[in-house]
Amino acid sequence: xxxxxxxxxxxxxxxxxxxxxxxxxxxxxxxxxxxxxxxxxxxxxxxxxxxxxxxxxxxxxxxxxxxxxxxxxxxxxxxxxxxxxxxxxxxxxxxxxxxxxxxxxxxxxxxxxxxxxxxxxxxxxxxxxxxxxxxxxxxxxxxxxxxxxxxxxxxxxxxxxxxxxxxxxxxxxxxxxxxxxxxxxxxxxxxxxxxxxxxxxxxxxxxxxxxxxxxxxxxxxxxxxxxxxxxxxxxxxxxxxxxxxxxxxxxxxxxxxxxxxxxxxxxxxxxxxxxxxxxxxxxxxxxxxxxxxxxxxxxxxxxxxxxxxxxxxxxxxxxxxxxxxxxxxxxxxxxxxxxxxxxxxxxxxxxxxxxxxxxxxxxxxxxxxxxxxxxxxxxxxxxxxxxxxxxxxxxxxxxxxxxxxxxxxxxxxxxxxxxxxxxxxxxxxxxxxxxxxxxxxxxxxxxxxxxxxxxxxxxxxxxxxxxxxxxxxxxxxxxxxx
Amino acid sequence: xxxxxxxxxxxxxxxxxxxxxxxxxxxxxxxxxxxxxxxxxxxxxxxxxxxxxxxxxxxxxxxxxxxxxxxxxxxxxxxxxxxxxxxxxxxxxxxxxxxxxxxxxxxxxxxxxxxxxxxxxxxxxxxxxxxxxxxxxxxxxxxxxxxxxxxxxxxxxxxxxxxxxxxxxxxxxxxxxxxxxxxxxxxxxxxxxxxxxxxxxxxxxxxxxxxxxxxxxxxxxxxxxxxxxxxxxxxxxxxxxxxxxxxxxxxxxxxxxxxxxxxxxxxxxxxxxxxxxxxxxxxxxxxxxxxxxxxxxxxxxxxxxxxxxxxxxxxxxxxxxxxxxxx
Numbered sequence: 001x002x003x004x005x006x007x008x009x010x011x012x013x014x015x016x017x018x019x020x021x022x023x024x025x026x027x028x029x030x031x032x033x034x035x036x037x038x039x040x041x042x043x044x045x046x047x048x049x050x051x052x053x054x055x056x057x058x059x060x061x062x063x064x065x066x067x068x069x070x071x072x073x074x075x076x077x078x079x080x081x082x083x084x085x086x087x088x089x090x091x092x093x094x095x096x097x098x099x100x101x102x103x104x105x106x107x108x109x110x111x112x113x114x115x116x117x118x119x120x121x122x123x124x125x126x127x128x129x130x131x132x133x134x135x136x137x138x139x140x141x142x143x144x145x146x147x148x149x150x151x152x153x154x155x156x157x158x159x160x161x162x163x164x165x166x167x168x169x170x171x172x173x174x175x176x177x178x179x180x181x182x183x184x185x186x187x188x189x190x191x192x193x194x195x196x197x198x199x200x201x202x203x204x205x206x207x208x209x210x211x212x213x214x215x216x217x218x219x220x221x222x223x224x225x226x227x228x229x230x231x232x233x234x235x236x237x238x239x240x241x242x243x244x245x246x247x248x249x250x251x252x253x254x255x256x257x258x259x260x261x262x263x264x265x266x267x268x269x270x271x272x273x274x275x276x277x278x279x280x281x282x283x284x285x286x287x288x289x290x291x292x293x294x295x296x297x298x299x300x301x302x303x304x305x306x307x308x309x310x311x312x313x314x315x316x317x318x319x320x321x322x323x324x325x326x327x328x329x330x331x332x333x334x335x336x337x338x339x340x341x342x343x344x345x346x347x348x349x350x351x352x353x354x355x356x357x358x359x360x361x362x363x364x365x366x367x368x369x370x371x372x373x374x375x376x377x378x379x380x381x382x383x384x385x386x387x388x389x390x391x392x393x394x395x396x397x398x399x400x401x402x403x404x405x406x407x408x409x410x411x412x413x414x415x416x417x418x419x420x421x422x423x424x425x426x427x428x429x430x431x432x433x434x435x436x437x438x439x440x441x442x443x444x445x446x447x448x449x450x451x452x453x454x455x456x457x458x459x460x461x462x463x464x465x466x467x468x469x470x471x472x473x474x475x476x477x478x479x480x481x482x
Numbered sequence: 483x484x485x486x487x488x489x490x491x492x493x494x495x496x497x498x499x500x501x502x503x504x505x506x507x508x509x510x511x512x513x514x515x516x517x518x519x520x521x522x523x524x525x526x527x528x529x530x531x532x533x534x535x536x537x538x539x540x541x542x543x544x545x546x547x548x549x550x551x552x553x554x555x556x557x558x559x560x561x562x563x564x565x566x567x568x569x570x571x572x573x574x575x576x577x578x579x580x581x582x583x584x585x586x587x588x589x590x591x592x593x594x595x596x597x598x599x600x601x602x603x604x605x606x607x608x609x610x611x612x613x614x615x616x617x618x619x620x621x622x623x624x625x626x627x628x629x630x631x632x633x634x635x636x637x638x639x640x641x642x643x644x645x646x647x648x649x650x651x652x653x654x655x656x657x658x659x660x661x662x663x664x665x666x667x668x669x670x671x672x673x674x675x676x677x678x679x680x681x682x683x684x685x686x687x688x689x690x691x692x693x694x695x696x697x698x699x700x701x702x703x704x705x706x707x708x709x710x711x712x713x714x715x716x717x718x719x720x721x722x723x724x725x726x727x728x729x730x731x732x733x734x735x736x737x738x739x740x741x742x743x744x745x746x747x748x749x750x751x752x753x754x755x756x757x758x759x760x761x762x763x764x765x766x767x768x769x770x771x772x773x774x775x776x777x778x779x780x781x782x783x784x785x786x787x788x789x790x791x792x793x794x795x796x797x798x799x800x801x802x803x804x805x806x807x808x809x
Contacts, residue, residue: 057589058581058596232582245585256484267485269641269739269797 004035004043004427008420011429014160016081016419027084027477034192043078046188047422050076053187059180060238074177075470077421080185081432081452082196085479088448091154091162094346095436096444097336099150102169102323103440104339106146110136110319120338121331125355128406129328130376131170131321133284135291139308141317142215143441148315149208149279150438151175151450154346156417163414164346165433167332169324170316171281174451174471175204175437176239179246181451181473197478199448204437205246208279211441212247215313216276223276226250226266228257230282230298235466240281254282259302262309277313278303284318326375326409327353349414354405363401363410367394370410372401385461387413416461419472421454431455433463434474449474485798487586488645490579492793494587495649497576498595501569502626503657508559509619510691512552539565556615561608569622573599588636591629598625644735648793651735655728656786661691662715663779685711692723712775713767725782726762733759736793751792758785 010018017028024032035043054060054073083091108115109126110133116123126132151172153165182201185193209225216223229240231253244251250266257275258265265272280287286296288304306312322328330351333344352359352370363370367386374382384397401408418429436450452472453463463469539558542565547554562568577599584592601607601621610618630650637643665688685706689695692715701718702710718724733755734744742748747756770778 055600056593056597058584058592232578237581241581241584245589249585250484250487251585252484253486256486269483269485269488 004038005032005420008427009429011418012158013415013429013431014156014158014417015429016156016417016432017079018420027082030195031080031082031192034189034195043422047078050078050184050188053184054180057180058238059177074465075456076181076184077430077454077456077470077472078185078188079420079422079427080189080473080475081419081434082475082477083449085477088476090345091436092446094162094164094344095152095438095446097340097342097345098152098164098167098332099147099438099440099444101332101336101339102150102167103144103146105335106317106320106323107144108339109322111138115335115338118338120334121328124406125327125331125353126322129322129325131284131319131325133319133322136319142217142310142313145215145440146317147320147323148211148215148317148440150440151435152438154434154436155349155414158415160417162346163349164329164332165349165414166326166329167324168435169320170283172435172437173236173239173281174435174453175447176242177471178437178447178449178451178474179204180242181471185473193475196475198475199478201447201449204439204447205243207439207445207447208243209247209249211439211445212277212279212315214441215315217310217313218276224266224274225277225279226252226257226275228252228254228278228280228282230286234281236281243279249279254298254300257300257303259300259306262302262306262311264300264303264306264312275312277315279315284321287314287318321376326351326373327355327406330409349411352410354401354408354410359410360401360405363408364398367398367410369413371413372397372408372410375407375409381466385413413461416455419452419454421456421470421472423456423458428458430458431461431463432472448476483586483641483645487583487642489794489798490583491586491642491645492649494576494579494583494595495646496653497572497579498626498629499650499653500567500657501572501576502623503654503661504559504567504569504572505619505622505626506691506693507661508556509616509623510687512556512616512619513687513690539567556611560611560615560618561602570602573602573622583642586642588632590632590636594625594629594632598622598629601625641739644739647735648732651728651732652786652790654723655725655732656783658692658715658723658725658728659779659782659786662688662712663776663783682706688715694721694723697721709767709771712770716770717762717765717767719763729755729759729762739797749792749796751789751796754785754789754792758782758789 005022008018008021010021017024017031019025051073054076060073105115113126115121116126147169149172151168151174153168154162155165156162178201212225213223216225225247226249227240227244227247229237229251231237234240241251252266252275256266258267258272260272264275264278266275282298285293287299288301289296289299290301291304292299303312304318307314307318329348330353333348336342336344352363354360354363363372367384368389370386372384372386377383384393386394389397416431416433419432420427421430422428423430432452432454434450434452436446439445439447452474453465454470454472455461455463455468456470457468460468465471543554543558544550546562546564547558558565558568560569563570565571573595577595580587580592580595607618607621610621633643633646637646665684682705685708686695688711689698689706694715697718698706698711698714701714714721714724716725719726719730721727733752736752736755737744737748740748740752742752744756747753
């Protein structure tokens with residue numbers, strides 16, 4: 001097979017690579033040329049090299065409820081997704097605007113709550129949110145930054161417009177794949193990468209460390225920064241150790257830490273050493289059994305007290321879950337208008353709130369055309385894809401929505417853009433999204449691109465790794481490079 | 483360094499060393515078996531008993547394999563997941579420990595340990611064990627050596643590296659003493675033809691298990707004799723797999739961690755290790771035999787276990803220790 005793309009179907013979607021059948025978009029033309037000169041054998045060799053690289057480095061995630069060896073490689077597709085410079089600039093501006101508004105929102109609702117009093121967001125939406133932390137009203141977070149690390153999921157509609165699907169403002173994961181994918185592409189397609197001028201992603205860890213050091217409570221000494229992991233059995237453990245290693249910081253579990261006298265220490269071979277900043281990859285609920293879930297064995301009793309005393313900083317701050325509540329999401333464009341007096345540069349997907357009467361009626365009547373999501377779930381769980389669901393499944397979900405309307409939202413099914421991916425021995429269009437990682441410290445920093453996730457199952461719109469998703473390297477080009 | 487991490491590094495290292503030692507014992511017995519198949523009066527199956535006894539898993543073995551032949555033994559020591567000391571089990575545990583510390587060790591080390599583990603679990607490895615076990619054992623031994631080389635060449639020679647060294651050397655001293663003990667135990671009573679051909683081959687195999695045959699030849703001339711072998715393996719000061727050498731080195735590593743002088747001690751682990759070190763420095767083979775070789779080796783094993791416990795209590799126990807301030 002000489003031409004990988006001779007049978008490629010563009011389909012009735014926005015295709016990332018092809019403007020029309022056989023016509024590549026300008027920024028993909030070099031890639032197409034490279035694949036035209038490559039034979040099958042060379043491609044297979046590259047695929048094998050990529051797979052063995054991931055496996056031997058242990059770049060794996062853990063699958064729960066799977067007794068057949070618990071680790072899997074996150075499938076990697078060799079065709080990169082390419083984003084031209086001006087397109088990325090627009091995305092970046094939109095993301096900076098969004099994270100700025102979300103932080104202002106968090107400060108506001110944990111203090112004066114002007115946005116609620118002015119009626120921009122209904123009070124009940126915030127007060128009834130599962131992740132709103134009443135305990136932290138009037139608490140001032142270090143440097144007034146709430147969300148230090150945010151993963152915002154973007155999709156493209158039929159016309160190629162970028163839309164925000166959701167914000168992950170608690171413990172977003174996936175950034176290690178951004179860096180590992182690039183490493184793998186450097187090994188497998190060195191010359192192609194050289195032909196394009198691709199913006200590097202490797203400085204993410206340094207930028208993250210800068211953010212973590214910036215929020216340290218005391219300036220008199222070098223802050224001790226640690227990463228708190230639930231442990232080796234967590235699905236994202238690889239990422240935790242990857243980040244700790246690349247930042248040169250300790251990775252700790254709850255049992256390695258001890259809180260005493262309003263301070264947090266780690267148990268070392270030379271005694272107790274005070275910890276200043278914790279990049280926690282554990283949700284609020286499990287942080288401190290004295291304050292949140294009593295049954296949590298992952299956290300540190302007394303941690304929250306130390307945090308309140310200002311002796312230890314947390315990233316992200318406690319209580320950011322309210323910002324990625326899917327009902328609150330609906331109001332982000334209004335927040336942007338309210339706090340920044342600007343229009344949202346990146347629009348939302350139209351969203352129906354089951355807690356609003358008219359919307360609820362609409363959701364119940366049109367459930368088979370909609371995607372219904374629980375407001376606090378992620379990872380593709382707790383959702384119903386209307387068009388693919390059976391009648392019985394729809395009825396069951398309607399019942400859930402009626403019982404607890406605050407807990408559900410619905411959105412029209414967006415026909416996500418597709419990118420060519422190697423599946424079943426040929427190039428086929430598969431749906432993709434994009435998760436850029438936004439860092440907020442002294443300034444907002446976004447590593448160019450992010451994680452492109454691809455739904456490798458034919459026709460599937462769900463890109464999550466737990467549900468048959470894979471990933472691609474994302475190339476953001478330097479200005480004027482195409 | 484985190485106490486938990488220190489402990490994991492130590493055990494990671496011990497398990498790799500254990501996998502290597504088990505591969506050594508099995509590999510050498512395999513060779514010996516070939517040497518002996520044509521010998522009059524030698525029962526090849528009997529040759530495997532020392533391996534099983536040395537693993538202290540005799541009962542488990544007989545419960546798993548109805549016919550205790552060479553094939554069963556090879557499977558048991560190489561791939562049997564139910565055997566906690568099989569090569570696969572050791573490598574699995576070594577890797578689990580490495581995984582919980584993978585930000586502390588170099589990525590090259592992690593990659594090597596991961597590769598070795600993936601190899602041992604792979605289908606080609608299973609096939610190799612059936613068709614050419616020698617190659618399988620060789621790969622495990624070489625894999626362990628590669629790991630040690632990568633460790634020395636890519637990891638900062640600081641506290642973590644010292645814990646890795648201590649784990650490796652303590653395990654090595656323990657394995658070597660067990661190997662010698664078991665061989666002595668089994669070989670001597672059956673050595674009605676002391677000095678005969680079978681006996682010589684057996685003792686040469688003990689040396690080969692420790693990669694010591696060539697080094698031994700450079701020190702002793704003439705017939706390979708049990709007491710000379712024991713002397714070499716226990717008391718040689720510069721051979722890297724002798725007990726004395728291992729003890730010297732981990733004692734030095736212990737002092738390297740605490741910063742105390744090697745002639746003094748700062749904690750219980752150092753006190754015990756220093757005492758063992760100087761006992762070995764001044765031991766003679768005549769004394770050892772007078773005391774009883776088996777008794778002597780058993781005592782060494784007990785003392786190594788004591789050092790292991792003291793090490794844990796000093797650096798890893800949950801008890802309250804002094805708070806360091808970095809102000």
